[in-house]
Amino acid sequence: MKTYGIRTLRTCFAALVLALSTSAYAWPDKPLKIVVPAPAGGLIDVIARVYGDFLAQELGQSVVIDNRAGAGGMIGVQAMLSAPADGYTLLVTNSNVLAETPHVMKPPYDPLKDVKAVAVLARARSILLAAPDLPAKDMAGLVAYLKTATDxxxxxxxxxxxxxxxxxxxxxxxxxxxMQHVPFSGTPTALVALMSGQISLYFSAVVASTPLVSTGKVIALGVSGTSRVSAMPQVPTFSEQGFPEFAEFSNYLGLALSPKAPPEVAAKLYAATLRIAQSPQFNAKIAGIGFEPLVPTSSEQFGEIVAAEFNRNGELIRRLNLKP
Known part of the structure; x- marks a missing residue:
């Protein structure tokens, strides 16, 4: 009787292992969801939708975008972590959400341990924008304005x-x-406020700013990086203007999921993402809207980027004594 019970237990355990491995092997056999910790139309949303289209073609399953904006991205990250850890709920985010906001907002999760970075996709350079009525056309003009302005x-x-x-x-x-800090729910609402003169300045991504600059709705004062942006060659870099501290102001964007997801699923997701990142069509698509395409060298690379930025930003935020 005892032997029979042990055999039955072993059989059940083997069946469970087989079922789990078969389930992971069959992934994906239903639609996937990409959580975006930002509003529609923002930096993360734009690349998430492009990536989602390519991922759907690659995996043969539909991909749904779920925008969960608010609290500096924490609402979106928490939404991903609260979903079943079966590899069907993904997170496309920028490094800022995981490496900067947690130093100020104190999320209910550890951004370095509770979020598994899967693959980096692109980098977005920053540009300092001014309201259209601000009497400054570059950083020197901004300095002169702030020296004399009463407001x-x-x-x-x-x-x-x-x-x-x-x-x-x-x-x-x-x-x-x-200058007073005015927080918004996301970049789209902040840009609307900037265009109407409700705020004076905004550090935006080049991706979201090119059409606004070209139509004169905002003024571009400087751009990060070591070279000018081809779509806006008239805008000098920060370094050219004597502001090297802004040269590295950029955001890395990539894919993440729950660390509790099956390793086989994470490996398949990375392999699919790598094929997408190596696609000339994908790179041309995101480069055309202002991103710098990046091909991940490993499944750990995005995590290493986030960890490095987390440490660097933490030191800077403590030095600035930033508060919620």
């Missing part, structure tokens, strides 16, 4: 601890200014 103005951000927030505070200290 020092304000700068916007998608939330405390985000790159635009940090950028504005660094600018305050560099220029000895006292």
């Amino acid at each position: 020092k103005g304000s700068f916007g951000s998608p939330g405390a601890g985000t790159l635009p927030h940090v950028g504005g505070e660094v600018l305050n200290r560099r220029l000895g200014a006292d």
